[in-house]
Amino acid sequence: MSASADDAPLAGQQAPVLLVVGGDPADVAITAAALEHRFAPDYRVRTAGSAAAALADLDRLGPAGEQVALIAADLHLPDGDGVDLLVQAAARYRGLARVLLFDMDIHHTRIPFTELPALQRASALGQIDAWMVKGWVNSEEWFYPLVQEALSAWSRAHRPSHVVYRVVGEQWDPVCHDLRDGLTVNGVPFTFHLPDSDDGRRLLRDHGVDEVRLPAVIRHDGTVLHQPSLTELATSHGVQVHPTADDYDLVVLGAGPAGLAAGVYGASEGLRTLLLEERSIGGQAGTSSMIRNYLGFPRGISGGELAHRAWQQATLLGAEFAFTHSVTGLATDGARQVLTLDDGRQVAARAVILAGGVTYRRLGIPELDQLVGAGVFYGAAGVTAPAVVGEEVHVVGGANSAGQAALHLARYAARATLLVRGTSLTAGMSDYLIRQIEATPNITVRLRTQVVGGRGTARLEGLTLRDAERRITEEVPSAAVFVMIGAEPRTDWLAPVLALDERGFVLTDRDLASTDWPLTREPYPFETNRPGVFAAGDIRHGSAKRVAGAVGEGSVAVGFVHRYLAEPAPVPPLRMDHSAASTTAV
Incomplete structure (x- = not known):
């Protein structure tokens, strides 16, 4: 049964919440019942009749330790705009799946043409993860696949059920970073633990890990790999590393x-x-x-x-x-x-x-070259993003990859600053990314700005920037810089x-x-x-x-x-040797 937004959260309940928000109680009940039919008991469905009630419910769930996996809200709510609600909800719960719901219009089409400007704007600005026109009879065909895709993405990020490896090492160790990055970009499920954390100390003790030889990778069967190369790790994972034929x-x-x-x-x-x-x-x-x-x-x-x-x-x-x-x-x-x-x-x-x-082309700054993997990264944020929660970070570059990295980092960092050597983003970045960046409050874009230096011992602590517009050089704090310049x-x-x-x-x-x-x-x-x-x-x-x-x-x-x-075997061109009055193949 659905719980209303006025109910107190149930203490100790572990099933993540799916929250349905709309002004028409009968309409909301239909959507909630469809979700419960397919996704209970793995998820609990709650409902709210307004944006205010939904936000109040979210504010109660968080302190109670509850997880909210998805919020589905009507575009038009009694007290506001559904897109605004989804934006505020995402600020409270990182990684929350956001679904915007539309009433079926007079045309009965999959795309709500009467509301198309609102949908285009929300999609372009990255304010929603999915959208759905209500009223399609077959939930199996239209509604469930959309919700399942959103929940699958949330589950991968928040509660992976299958872990192949457990990595124990230091957060800013370049070797450890390279190892975790290799696992991440290849989609291999793993968890990461600092050696002085509770889980890290338990893993070191239970598996007899040599603490001098970190990072260590503990397989699902308990086998320990000390400081493995990517080839060794791939072989351990059953990945083919040599061609099978000549x-x-x-x-x-x-x-x-x-x-x-x-x-x-x-x-x-x-x-x-x-x-x-x-x-x-x-x-x-x-x-x-x-x-x-x-x-x-x-x-x-x-x-x-x-x-x-x-x-x-x-x-x-x-x-x-x-x-x-x-x-x-x-x-x-x-x-x-x-x-x-x-x-x-x-x-x-x-x-x-x-x-x-x-x-990506290197910056060629010696003090930063020494910190590659320890706060200086060439490429996307990937595995590092969760480590910069609440920090100031920088992205160098003006193409799509840099824009995507800035948006990803903005979900974790206090501020992500995009450093662009040119005079605008339009030369190298798609319009949809520019619009998303402009709409993200904790992303700052600095044009005509270059990195000329940096500082840090065990990890990056700050950057030296040259601002060609203001003709100044300044020192700024930075926990990490992601460089995506040129190719x-x-x-x-x-x-x-x-x-x-x-x-x-x-x-x-x-x-x-x-x-x-x-x-x-x-x-x-x-x-x-x-x-x-x-x-x-x-x-x-x-x-x-x-x-x-x-x-x-x-x-x-x-x-x-x-x-x-x-084609037949290639025939070499003919070269005339006039002195010998003969033709020679070359």
Whole structure:
């Protein structure tokens, strides 16, 4: 049975709360009954007839130790706006799922066109997680999937039921951070404990952990790994770290959006496909907290979720993955491309797609380079965000990744300051992110500002900023800085064999100089100066640097791989040797 907002919270009750708010008691009762039918007893459903009653109920639940997983509120309430209520509720309960409910309009459509401006604004500003038009007869089809998705996201963040590893180590130890980051970006469930915490001391004692050799990783079966490398951890987790064969039809380097798309299409179209990934599924895109403009996901999707869906899809279609090793060499052996791995192993393929993506450019400030992993991070907030609750943090960069990181950090930090070298955000950031940033009160944007120094011993304590607008240099406190400036491809190992631009990006098809191309035919789209070797995604010169663009390039490149594999053995161009009155093949 639903509890009204006027009831006192039940002490000791552990089931999280789902709160339904609306002005029509009969309408609210229908929604509450639908939720109870599907989600009780795992969740308790409560109702409120107004914004004031809902906020009063939330204020009583918190001090009583109750968890609130979801609030579903009508857009129009007797005493206010439903969106405003959802914003205030989210400020009280971090990670609360927010659902905006609409009355079915005269058109009886899935999108409430009569209320479309309000929905567009709330969605663009990130004020809601989902929305629903009430009145659809089949709850199984429309209502339950939406709520289940929201509750699944809340459960993953607030009460993971399955933990594979327990990590014991120091919060600001770079080695420990790298370990936890590797687990996080690959979606492996784990908990983290400081060695001087109650749980940390118990784990050290119960499992005989050598405290001198932290961080330690305790497996679900009790096995202890002291200071493990990512390769050791992957092997422990049953992850494949070596190719199972020596020869493939297609080898894809990188499991970011472009590589995953190539893996899906390569495997689905009958090619024996191997993906080699050094660190994590999804690449930089996999660390994005929320992608709102990817086709087909109107409510948005996290980069990690998108990447893991693609990984599962590629795996089920037959693609093979091998993790934790980098590629150090590319050579030709007849009609095969031969790749050398960092452990000396070699793997051959009839065709190769380079989809290794890019890395963020370093600041090049010595005092900050010494604190990488200890308050200085290159990439998204991810595993570090919960450690900066109530702190001042900074994000350096003006592109989408920086904006997403600032919004994610703002859920934890007292203030997140976005440092942008340019004069505006519009040059590199999507409009929907700019609008969300402007609407987030604890995000500050500082334009024409650069980091020129920093300070800290065991961890970052502050930054030195140069403000070109005010022509001043100042010291500011900072618990963490996340740097997302520019993009650098790691292609030094390719320089001896492939044509690169001045920044190291791989040149393909029309961007190749005629002197770099060895065959009589024109290079295929995405083909490098080495026939049979293609490049897709961020690593390629002239790419769009967007997730959708990378996915498109990776999938389309496979089509041209097929064309390459179907052609006869390449015929070298003819060179006329006029002095000998003969023709020579080169």
